[in-house]
Amino acid sequence: xxxxxxxxxxxxxxxxxxxxxxxxxxxxxxxxxxxxxxxxxxxxxxxxxxxxxxxxxxxxxxxxxxxxxxxxxxxxxxxxxxxxxxxxxxxxxxxxxxxxxxxxxxxxxxxxxx
Amino acid sequence: xxxxxxxxxxxxxxxxxxxxxxxxxxxxxxxxxxxxxxxxxxxxxxxxxxxxxxxxxxxxxxxxxxxxxxxxxxxxxxxxxxxxxxxxxxxxxxxxxxxxxxxxxxxxxxxx
Numbered sequence: 001x002x003x004x005x006x007x008x009x010x011x012x013x014x015x016x017x018x019x020x021x022x023x024x025x026x027x028x029x030x031x032x033x034x035x036x037x038x039x040x041x042x043x044x045x046x047x048x049x050x051x052x053x054x055x056x057x058x059x060x061x062x063x064x065x066x067x068x069x070x071x072x073x074x075x076x077x078x079x080x081x082x083x084x085x086x087x088x089x090x091x092x093x094x095x096x097x098x099x100x101x102x103x104x105x106x107x108x109x110x111x112x113x114x
Numbered sequence: 115x116x117x118x119x120x121x122x123x124x125x126x127x128x129x130x131x132x133x134x135x136x137x138x139x140x141x142x143x144x145x146x147x148x149x150x151x152x153x154x155x156x157x158x159x160x161x162x163x164x165x166x167x168x169x170x171x172x173x174x175x176x177x178x179x180x181x182x183x184x185x186x187x188x189x190x191x192x193x194x195x196x197x198x199x200x201x202x203x204x205x206x207x208x209x210x211x212x213x214x215x216x217x218x219x220x221x222x223x224x225x226x
Contacts, residue, residue, distance in 0.1 A: 033213065042217055102148065105150075108157050
């Protein structure tokens with residue numbers, strides 16, 4: 001299907017486990033982003049990527065790793081999950097034309113770390 | 115330090131009346147502002163935006179006003195409808211920024 005998808009939609013994992021959240025977009029957008037949404041904090045940027053093999057830190061990158069070997073995929077890995085990483089994670093993408101700041105979001109992944 | 119502030123966590127408005135959601139920003143380098151709407155269990159969706167060269171942008175029932183001197187923008191929804199009940203995020207970006215900064219959101223309840 002066209003658009004931006006995330007998998008899994010729900011995930012429960014244990015403290016210390018590694019978990020990877022997947023994001024896939026079919027628009028060939030240059031930019032992709034990972035956010036987390038927490039009560040009282042709104043949407044906070046974790047990492048973003050301007051193109052394949054180019055990634056940069058956002059506001060809250062600690063404990064997360066990203067990669068972007070293909071334009072359409074932008075996985076987010078929690079190398080050793082902690083309870084503080086329990087959150088809803090959103091992936092987003094946008095085109096590379098300078099005035100097009102609108103980002104398109106995926107449906108989210110609800111992650112619970114026990 | 116919060117660069118984009120939405121000081122009202124929630125707002126209740128009667129159906130048919132005007133909803134006004136406010137947003138303040140601190141970074142004078144911001145020149146593009148956006149509003150996103152989010153329903154439960156869904157990702158945010160883009161609603162409306164405004165460039166700093168304008169002071170008003172309208173799209174159907176939604177109008178965004180920008181007051182650069184006060185570093186303040188507002189979203190007006192007229193008339194408010196039940197389907198407008200959602201969380202609204204204000205966001206901002208600078209001319210050379212790759213990313214946008216979001217506020218914490220305001221939950222809007224439209225009352226029947």
